[in-house]
Amino acid sequence: MAQEAHGALYDLLAVRGVSRRDFLKYCGSIAATLGLSEAMVPQIAAAIESGAKLKPALWLNGGACTGCTESVAQADSPDVATIVLEILSLNYFETVMAAASDAAEKVKEETIAEGGYILIYEGSVMTGFEGGTLVVAGKTGLEHLKEAAENAEAIICVGSCAVDGGWVMGRPNAAEATGVQGFLNHEGIATPVVNLPTCPVNPEWVVAMVVQYLLVAGDDAAKFLEMTPMVTRRITDAVYGTDVDLLFPKSLFGQTIHDNCPRRGHFENGEFVTEFGSEEEALGYCLYKVGCKGPQTFTQCPVTRWNRRASWCVESGSPCIGCGGLNWVDNNTPFLMRLSDMWLGDGLTYVQPGSIAAVAGGVVAAGLVVHGLGMKAAGRVPGGAPTEEMxxxxxxxxxxxGGDK
Amino acid sequence: MAAHAHYREAHPLVFVITHWINLVCMVMLAFSGFYIHYPFFDGFMGVARGMHFVAMFVIIINLTLRIILAFTVKTATQLGSREVETDIKNWLPQKENRHQFWPTVKYYLFLKKESPISAKYGSLQKIAYLATVPLTYLMAYTGFGLYGPTADWGFFAGGVDMVGGPMNMRIIHYFGMWVFIIFTMIHAYLANIYSFAPSRIIFAWKETVESEH
Structure with missing residues (x-):
């Protein structure tokens, strides 16, 4: 059977103009992404080959912009990554599947009933208006997620929206959006969830996680979690207010962009871009002063890179906007400033921490001058006022x- | 009140040294911190970060040492006195400080004519000097939460998660520095408002005798 799958895979690759050599090279890059040794490449290739038609998957869309679909689909020309994802046997993928309406829903229901699939979830979970902001096939997105999550072996949350609500949960969060893990905790569904933030998700990381799943776990999600080093970050859920522990693969989200940035040398040298269109920008200096959020964003972007490893934000001249962080819009806007604005409350405005600090410092300095003049006027300096007797x-x-007496 | 003498017993030499270390470290930390916050000239980031980390370790060790010494070194119990007692007793509120918080506030707001009875330090001063201890440690804690090598230690990562991420931690760290800047402004002002004798003793360890103001 492995032989069959093997043949089937290479036929598929050949049709797409991908040679066996390309495929193995790609397996090597997956090994690098996962932090595995090159010696693992044959196992990775085998996992992809044999895993191919065996692992059904569903791709559900929640409240988001479909940018992650766009990112993964990479529509201009298919490459190995898209093929690996195709051979995942994606039984339901709203935006790109050929099936429509009842037929599509039927396949989805059958897959859920059979179980043993991976759920890939894109987008936030919009709990507002009783889930009425997203209705597919007569059911709310919340019901779809609950049904699909309960029977899934594991859930891969793609994009920041699925992680914690992403930009959809940015203030004022009218749709009452939150992340998948927070919602599942609230519903009491214990299916393991792996989070792949950034906006949109990097397709290489989705492939890496799928391969890791096929490679180390087979059908056992518990083993997958045990074998994959994870970083846990605790957040307060945007809707339910509960503490939620999110799992991120350590190889992908364990280091900051700053740690691996190609412009890091210029940072240490103190060579900065202050203005766009300047000579410093042409020299490729560090984008720290124009608001780069690389130092507090934990993603592997500089290593994996984007668009078939062509480039990525900072390399192509844009400061990192921190899309791989948590609550990333509220925490990172304005994108071109060093610190985020502080929100002073409903009906009030946003203000920079530096402005608050400068006002506080200025008021105290002025206050001391006035106070000093007052001390002088009151005749307290230099002798001081007489000390009270009691x-x-x-x-x-x-x-x-005395009065009592 | 300002006319009292300033004797070495008020600030033994070891505390003159720890005070100097505090001052130098604070200036270095604030300057390099401002630079790291927003590099206002080129070519200094590596040095600024190195300076920040070295000064940070020095000030933390210095503060911890200062606290330990407070239990072993004897200092004057009162301003203008040579009578000494274990330092921590003069650092924590003394019996003369009781009930004197509001009178002291009123005095500085010109709502009270006479200077309130005070211990070695006034009530407000004691609060400020004691508050600098947890504040310094808080600055260290928030700083370690942002510092690459320690940011993923559970003890610090938990705090980063609690405040909602590294950006919020950065803003807290930034405001913490301003608390120290404002503290230093008020501290220097109040210490020297009557005369520079307090600076002479704490920086140069030079005594000033009682004057007839």
Missing amino acids: KEYDRKRMAKK
Whole structure:
């Protein structure tokens, strides 16, 4: 059977103009992404080959912009990554599947009933209006997610929206959006969830996680979690207010962009872009001063890169906007400033921390000058005022005692 | 009140040294911190970060040492006195400080004519000096939460998660620095408002005798 799958895979690859050599090279890059040794390449290739038609998957869309679909589909020309994802046997993929209406829903229901599939979820979970902001086939997105999540072996959350609500949950969060893990905790569904943030998700990371799943776990999600080093970050759920622990693969989200940035040398040298269109920008200097959020964004972007490893934001001249962070829009806007704005409350405005600090410092400095003049006017300097003979408290107490008598 | 003498017993030499270390470290930390916050000239980031980390370790060790010494070194119990007692007793509120918080506030707001009875330090001063201890440690904690090598230690990562991510931690760290800047402004002002004798003793360890103001 492995032989059959093997043949089937290479036929598929050949049709797409991908040679066996390309495929193995790609397996090598997956090994690098996962932090595995090159010696693992044959196992990775075998996992993809044999896993191919065996692992059914569903791709559900929640409240989002479908940008992650766009990112993964990479519509201009198919490459190995898209083929690997295709051979995942994606039984339901709203935006790109050929099937429509009842037939599509039927396949989805059958897959859920059979179980043993991976659920890939894109987009936020919009709990507002009783889920009425997203209705597919007569059911709310919340019901679809609940049904699909309950029977899934594991859930891969693609994109920041699925992780914690992403930009959809940015203030004022009218749709009451949250992430998948928070919603599942609330519903009491214990299916393991792996989070792949950034906006949109990097297709290489989806492939890496699928391969990791096929490679180390087979059909056992518990083993997958045990064998994959994870980073846990605790957030407060945007809707339910509960503490939620999110799991991120450590090989992908364990280091900051700053740690691996190709412009890091310029940072340490103190060579910065202050203005776009300047000579410093042409020299490829560090984008820290124009608001780069690389130092607090934990993703592997500089290593994996984007668009078939062609480039990525900072390399192509844009400061990182921190899309791989948590609550990333509220925490990182304005994108071109060093610190985020502080929100002062409903009906009030946003203000930079630096403005608050400068006002506070200025008021105190002015206050001290005025106070000093007051001390002078009151004749307290340089001699000081005469010290009281008795504490006010004692004087009052004695007066009271005297009154009692 | 300002006319009292300033004797070495108020600030033994070891505390003159720890105070100097505090001052130098604070200036270095604030300057390099401002630079890291927003590099206002080129070519200094590596040095600024190195300076920040070195000064940070020095000030934390210095503060911890200062606290330990407070239990072993004797200092004057009162301003203008040579009578000494274990330092921590003069650092924590003394019996003269009781009930004197509001009178002290009123005095500085010109609502009270006479200077309130005070211990070695006034009530407000004691609060400020004691608050700098947890504040310094808080600055260290928030700083370690942002510092690459330690940011993923559970003890610090938990705090980063609690405040909602590294950006919020950065803003807290930034405001913390301003608390120290404002503290230093008020501290320097109040210490020297009557005369520079307090600076002479704490920086140069030079005594000033009682004057007839």
